[in-house]
Amino acid sequence: MKNLTFSSHYARAILYGLEKTGRDVEALLASRDIDPELIREPKARVPTQQFIRLFRLVWKELDDEFMGRTTRPCRIGHFHLMGSLVVHSANLEEVIRQSIRCYRLFSEDIQIDLNLDGDEVELSLTHHHPELDPDNFLIEWLLLVWHRLVGWMIGRKIVLSHATFTHPLPHHFDEYRFVFPCRCDFDRQRNSLFFSKQYLTMPVTRSPEELDEFVRNSPRDLLIWTEEDNSVTTRVRQLLENSDEEKLPNQDWVAEQLHMTAYTLSRKLKAEGSSYQKIKDNLRRDQAVTMLTRQNLSIADISSRLGFAEPGAFSRAFKHWTGVSPLAYRNQDQLPTG
Numbered sequence: 001m002k003n004l005t006f007s008s009h010y011a012r013a014i015l016y017g018l019e020k021t022g023r024d025v026e027a028l029l030a031s032r033d034i035d036p037e038l039i040r041e042p043k044a045r046v047p048t049q050q051f052i053r054l055f056r057l058v059w060k061e062l063d064d065e066f067m068g069r070t071t072r073p074c075r076i077g078h079f080h081l082m083g084s085l086v087v088h089s090a091n092l093e094e095v096i097r098q099s100i101r102c103y104r105l106f107s108e109d110i111q112i113d114l115n116l117d118g119d120e121v122e123l124s125l126t127h128h129h130p131e132l133d134p135d136n137f138l139i140e141w142l143l144l145v146w147h148r149l150v151g152w153m154i155g156r157k158i159v160l161s162h163a164t165f166t167h168p169l170p171h172h173f174d175e176y177r178f179v180f181p182c183r184c185d186f187d188r189q190r191n192s193l194f195f196s197k198q199y200l201t202m203p204v205t206r207s208p209e210e211l212d213e214f215v216r217n218s219p220r221d222l223l224i225w226t227e228e229d230n231s232v233t234t235r236v237r238q239l240l241e242n243s244d245e246e247k248l249p250n251q252d253w254v255a256e257q258l259h260m261t262a263y264t265l266s267r268k269l270k271a272e273g274s275s276y277q278k279i280k281d282n283l284r285r286d287q288a289v290t291m292l293t294r295q296n297l298s299i300a301d302i303s304s305r306l307g308f309a310e311p312g313a314f315s316r317a318f319k320h321w322t323g324v325s326p327l328a329y330r331n332q333d334q335l336p337t338g
Helices: 008-020 025-031 034-042 048-062 076-088 092-106 137-152 172-179 199-200 208-217 232-241 251-257 262-271 276-294 300-304 312-320 328-335
Strands: 005-007 043-048 108-115 119-128 161-165 184-185 191-195
Touching: 005 008, 008 025, 008 043, 008 048, 008 137, 025 034, 025 048, 043 048, 076 092, 076 184, 076 208, 092 108, 092 137, 092 199, 108 137, 119 137, 119 276, 137 191, 137 312, 172 276, 184 276, 232 251, 232 262, 232 276, 251 262, 262 276, 262 300, 276 300, 276 312, 300 312, 300 328, 312 328
Parallel strands: 161 184
Antiparallel strands: 005 043, 108 119, 119 191, 161 191
């Protein structure tokens, strides 16, 4: 993980609240050995250590875990207090419900809701003053925090089946494959994460001492998943990523590599809220985004490399995945970013 980097888009977003205060941001960055020129460069990648120092700098200077993006600050320590309460929960559902109660005490701006009416868990986040979060960074950050924190509590990386966002497809969508590794839909009614209900009954495996260490390292363990991900979904994706075939292999081949029948593979993926088709679509989406933004390939070339019969089929699939056509996405990526 020593070579892991983060988009400079997120670095500028972290600084947003601090810059509004009128402080000498350049001097503060220099005092933490953070390169301001790197942050200002639209396509730059910020090294992990600088990125973590940037978070800690803004939290300390603002004394606000919401980084200046709500009507009132959420003082440093609220996250630790919430964790100290929920670490004693019996299972994941209790963790989520107790955390929601805490958030209702912390802030009137941020609302978390748990919906169990459908086939999956829907965890939603609403910002009641979205004008304070113009680039939707706080929405993205808090959804990431909730996803990774509650998974850490039960010692599992929770597989997301899909996610929805109220904002349009963002310029930095290619980063979503790391932040929200699932199908993402935009211009929807709610900001929500969806995952299997099987996780709700899983017991909390962490101790108060482990939580204290987690918070001391924050935000490192939220940004970097240090534990091994043994989910079947991830194992299938890794097999597809490492395949040497021109076209992605079928489910029977994948099942054989995992020493199980295709039926057993389907059943295990379904229990995680996933499927072979979802994994294949997400992988092809991520590969398409990379090719559109970082390689000088025509739409026809990309279509062929991804195994589509003709460019029109690829264009329809890409629009289904992202809400825009490949050409529109490529043109959008050429625009200035925030």
